[in-house]
Amino acid sequence: MSIRERMSGNEAVSYAIKQINPDVMAAFPITPSTEIPQMVSTFIANGEMDTEFIPVESEHSSMSAALGASAAGARALTATSSCGLAYMWEILYVAASDRLPIVLALVNRALTGPININCDHSDSMGARDSGWIQIYAENNQEAYDNFIQSFRIAEHPDVKLPFMACQDGFITSHAVENIELLETEVVRKFVGEYNPENYLLNSEMPMAVGPYANSPFYMESKYNQRMAMKNAKKVILDVAEEFEAISGRKYGFFEEYKTDDAEVAIVIIGSAAGTSKEAVDKLREQGIKAGVLKIRVFRPFPGEEIAEALKNVKYAAILDRAESFSAYGGPLGSEIKSALYDAKSGCTAINYFYGIGGRDYTVEAAEGVFEELIDIMNGNKEIEQFKYIGLRQ
């Protein structure tokens, strides 16, 4: 029996952590993820779980401590946001190349400068090439569900990669919504025990983790990482299928919302997908064939599948919540365009930026994007790439 509750995204992830009861959590507080280690510490203090909590002096240390714990053989995790993730940067790459299945609860927040505590995806998008799996949630339910699936994916023998479970700062992390929780026994049975084949504390077989790999070894090592990331695609789908069996909730690489017959579509990550779906519903009432493709899995990047999902769409707006400062588009826009090009797709992609630094993205804003796509489709407007939605001018 599932449990009906109401919770914020941070509460949902903390509750998932309590249910999983991992071995080690190392964390340093930073808005808007602070509540996660705070709530987990409370659960531990109240004897509701027995995770070893390591309060550290920085995020460089929290990721390092999680890495050490994971190498030792523990199921380890941390949580952070924004500059906290930036401060982990060096160790993010080490965790991935050492093939340690650490889970990071990331609450997306704009990277400083200028200083800003609100949501955008510049933190995780900056870490997109660090070798971590990245899965994004639209709401508290997905934040909870993704987290429960995280360790299963990360620890799978074909994968062995660290996992970033992302949710939108404040919008998801602090908004209280209805949620359906699984019973703890069901979660524990689903996640299972972590019994790594090799680990540092195994006195039967001493081992070296993270040895020096200069030019004769580095490239082969990176290729193995890429193979593991490719393997993660199947594992993500397999775990989602098993998760559906216990929860009734279906997950894939992305959610296709009314895209079957859509002529125009918005492709978007995170909480703003809900806002875009609302706009789709309104436009559908007027007979406009609009849809939304909500990207859940960004690493590994399901390029072929995205191109397939967009194959009948004439004009797609790819909405990025992070700048890349290439001056030629954002990360999601660039990668989807590349996927469409390789698929020789007839879908024209137009890259927008929205919600940067927490700027509101409203149903009206989404409708405005669809109207532009329709005007372009009807030959009434020239394509303009890389617009900032809601920019004052």
Add this chain to the structure above:
Amino acid sequence: MAQASDLSKINEKSPYYDITPGNQIYGGGGAREFHTGEWRTQTPVIDWNKCTQCLLCTPVCPDSCIVVKDGKRQDFDLDHCKGCGICEKACSFGAITMKEGI
């Protein structure tokens, strides 16, 4: 549990699929097979006539290249000596000299 790594088989010719995840090496003592002595430009040479077997040089070697057997230091383990010269400075009897080109 993995088998101890056979380091003779992981080398610069190994294809990617023979390299372990994360380049992990199983089984202890693998550093012995890694001849860091190849990096050396200066080599310590001992004058046994001056050596008093005081053993001051032994503990200061960062690479444990001065092995003691039956209370007496042996010649240098040049497979692993990087030629740092600390032993030369630690020797109070001028018995160790760093030499280039050998």
